[in-house]
Amino acid sequence: MFLKICHLYPQQMSLYGDRGNIITLKYRAEQRNIKIEIQSCLIGEKIEQNTNFIMLGGGQDADQEKILKDLHSRKLEIQDFILNGAVFLGICGGYQLLGAYYETVNQKLEGLNLLNFFTERAKKNEKRIIGNVIAYNENFGELYGFENHGGRTFLQNNNLQALGKIISGGGNNASDLTEGVYSEQGAGLIIGTYLHSFLPKNYKVADHIITKALKINDLDLKEIDNNLEIKNRNFLKLKIK
Numbered sequence: 001m002f003l004k005i006c007h008l009y010p011q012q013m014s015l016y017g018d019r020g021n022i023i024t025l026k027y028r029a030e031q032r033n034i035k036i037e038i039q040s041c042l043i044g045e046k047i048e049q050n051t052n053f054i055m056l057g058g059g060q061d062a063d064q065e066k067i068l069k070d071l072h073s074r075k076l077e078i079q080d081f082i083l084n085g086a087v088f089l090g091i092c093g094g095y096q097l098l099g100a101y102y103e104t105v106n107q108k109l110e111g112l113n114l115l116n117f118f119t120e121r122a123k124k125n126e127k128r129i130i131g132n133v134i135a136y137n138e139n140f141g142e143l144y145g146f147e148n149h150g151g152r153t154f155l156q157n158n159n160l161q162a163l164g165k166i167i168s169g170g171g172n173n174a175s176d177l178t179e180g181v182y183s184e185q186g187a188g189l190i191i192g193t194y195l196h197s198f199l200p201k202n203y204k205v206a207d208h209i210i211t212k213a214l215k216i217n218d219l220d221l222k223e224i225d226n227n228l229e230i231k232n233r234n235f236l237k238l239k240i241k
Ligand code: GLN
Pocket: 015, 057, 058, 059, 060, 061, 064, 091, 092, 093, 094, 148, 149, 150, 151, 152
């Protein structure tokens, strides 16, 4: 078993410590003696063969713009990885670029259009959406994280499943109580979310990603000690609610 991770554009797209998602996967894989390799894939570089997890983290508008052309040039490659079983995690700015478009204050950035959603900029009377979030997902329970974004994302049809339902915070658009997106594609999976510190705070999602990327069952993944993670989640629950 081999978890082969690709962090796309770590220089531009890793806002608010999004690299921590990869560190979490590494830790949880190594606890199970699963081999792991991490590629930092820069503009113009090729994603390595047999990659089964790709992360595109958050980014400032200007950084999203910088990587956009290169990202478009690898659309088919990314789709292929996913259809063949890879998991793609898009966080905030990385999530926005998976949809049809993201409208910044200055311009409209065309997204990869892998999923049917779009992201608008805040209207004149609307503020950035900033703060701690709790959302609920049927399989993973409560999801914790923090958000900091200007864009408002709208899922366009009912077939597209949100990652969670907002309990506290803004999520996709601070109006329809959806947070993120969860979409199986062929043998693979796309997860998009506005939550930073996502996998460090949500170990069940991290384990789900590992099992999905390795094409194994949940039960094949050895139990490990989650006491610290649970303590942290309990603390967040008290602090946020
Ligand atoms: N630049 C985007 C926005 O403001 C994404 C920000 C982020 O990745 N945290 O909406």
